[in-house]
Amino acid sequence: MAKIAVIGTGYVGLVSGACLADFGNFVTCVDNNSEKIEALKKGIIPIYEPGLDDVVARTVAAGRLSFTTNLAAAVQANEVAFIAVGTPPADDGSADLRYVEQVAREIGRAINKYTVVVDKSTVPVGTARKVMGWIREELEKRGPEAARIEFDVVSNPEFLREGSAVQDFTHPDRVVIGAESDRARELMKDVYRALYLNETPYIETNLETAEMIKYASNAFLAVKITFINEVANLCEKVGANVQDVARAMGRDGRIGAKFLHPGPGYGGSCFPKDTQAMARIGRDYGEPLTLVETTIAANERQKQRMVKKIEDGLGGPGSLKGKTIAILGLAFKPNTDDMRESPAITICEGLVTRGAQLRAFDPAAMKEASWRLSAIKDSLYYAHDEYEAIEGADALVILTEWNQFRNLDLERVRRLLRAPYFFDLRNIYKRHEVEAAGFTYFAVGK
Structure with missing residues (x-):
């Protein structure tokens, strides 16, 4: 010892x-x-x-x-x-x-x-x-x-x-x-x-190699997430299902199934910081890491794309004005209260900028959200649970795939919502099940 x-x-x-x-x-x-x-x-x-x-x-x-x-x-x-x-x-x-x-x-x-x-x-x-x-x-x-x-x-x-x-x-x-x-x-x-x-x-x-291993590992995973997000965006245009694409890709031993889950972009304390730092190291040493630089920019676009997806789904430019949106999930991933660089920050701020009011709930991140989202506090209500957040809203948006959000009572959700718009930005529901419950369903890449 x-x-x-x-x-x-x-x-x-x-x-x-x-x-x-x-x-x-x-x-x-x-x-x-x-x-x-x-x-x-x-x-x-x-x-x-x-x-x-x-x-x-x-x-x-x-x-x-x-x-x-x-x-x-x-x-x-x-x-x-x-x-x-x-x-x-x-x-x-x-x-x-x-x-x-x-x-x-x-x-x-x-x-x-x-x-x-x-x-x-x-x-x-x-x-x-x-x-x-x-x-x-x-x-x-x-x-x-x-x-x-x-x-x-x-x-x-x-x-x-x-x-x-x-x-x-x-x-x-x-x-x-x-x-x-x-x-x-x-x-x-x-x-x-x-x-x-x-x-x-x-x-x-040696020392330098050990330090490089950490940055290279995190940068590669960020690239992998961003790749499947961009594939998902293309799938929407051509009529393909990104979940089937990812499942087939993941069966290839050279690729692997981990981190092939499309969504609103990566966040947290590691990937955003480490990709930025690695890109900076590349520039400082005259060896630009163009793939990492592109990943950083693409991830920011993905977050903004989610705001546009919601706006377009509700009717296009101007459609968010006066609308109330239920937000389920604020942490950058489930089982944590961490909101550092969470896609929820960009998406919530973007919705409010376009005139929406928000009703939000997260099982762990509410305390951190109170200051992370202070810029939009006048347009944001913190609910006590997912169903209170949904009550009276014009649309439901799932931003974090907490287990308790994977099995919502869809009939109850439909009764509580003013309008039947269901934005599943973590692809945790099956389209036919949600549509059978009377919703207009939106996902990422399918």
Whole structure:
């Protein structure tokens, strides 16, 4: 077992810390937000992630997971320090590394023995080298004796999907370790010993390759989503059914079925940020990633296309003025409360701009929506459940495929709606069933 400090208790940091403790390690989670730390000590989880509360409770009770605001003490008491702070996009699309630098320098001011510093945050290629430099600068400032303290920096990217992060961490497809010394590699294998014993594939490589793997993986998945969205748009024009197309494509082992689900565009904390950052890296190095650049633009068009689809379905330009639209789903995907870059933001704002009033419901994202959608708050009512949102509306729009939206009482929905317009932007219903219930049905690519 290893002794680990995880710095940052956001989505990545808290999931990583709790799951590493569940592997049998001793983990101290660190954050400079004292209110968050006090809440965590009381068992209050600040994010919506199925199963995470059970893991936290179990590992805290076992004495393997603790929380503190004292970064220096945590670093000094442990042998591995994970950096898991945010890397928000800067105005130019690049990743903002100010929090990574801040933590790296604090580590440099604190370490008193050999320590492995692990980049867990998603960071641009070359960041591990910068972290080395920042730590070394702080050590040298402390004098000759401190300057001799040894440390290694490791790149260990995360591959967590919101809504299934605990499963993803405990049953990963692979563990990527970018390191420059055998000492660091062996300590990282100790950290992930539970996975090593389960014969999880390990990819051991250098720092730059490990950093590139994360961006390349997310950019490829974003391209795949955008490809099937554009195929869906073409299917609508030629009379094809994109779900049948995707199912047949997915049976090809060279392609695979995952991420071939058309909809209103991708969102969340990873794909938009990581595609922008990777595109920026390409431009900075004189190797433009034109496919990624095109994907970013196409994804934005897809969101706007959904607004036009709704407007056209209700009668064309001007038809949204004075209409009330029921919105089911605001999070960028089900099983999360995360609305970062959610297609719902663009679509809701676009509908309001065209004169619509909205009645919205999401099982988890209502609190976040209250500030994410503050620009249209005067035109938006937050319902207590899906049926209250539907009541009196002129159309129903499904934006997030929560399970409870997959089995609506269609007869009840028809009675509650003022007009029978059903926009299924996640393709979770069958056309003939919805039309048989008396609706005019709209989907994506079929």
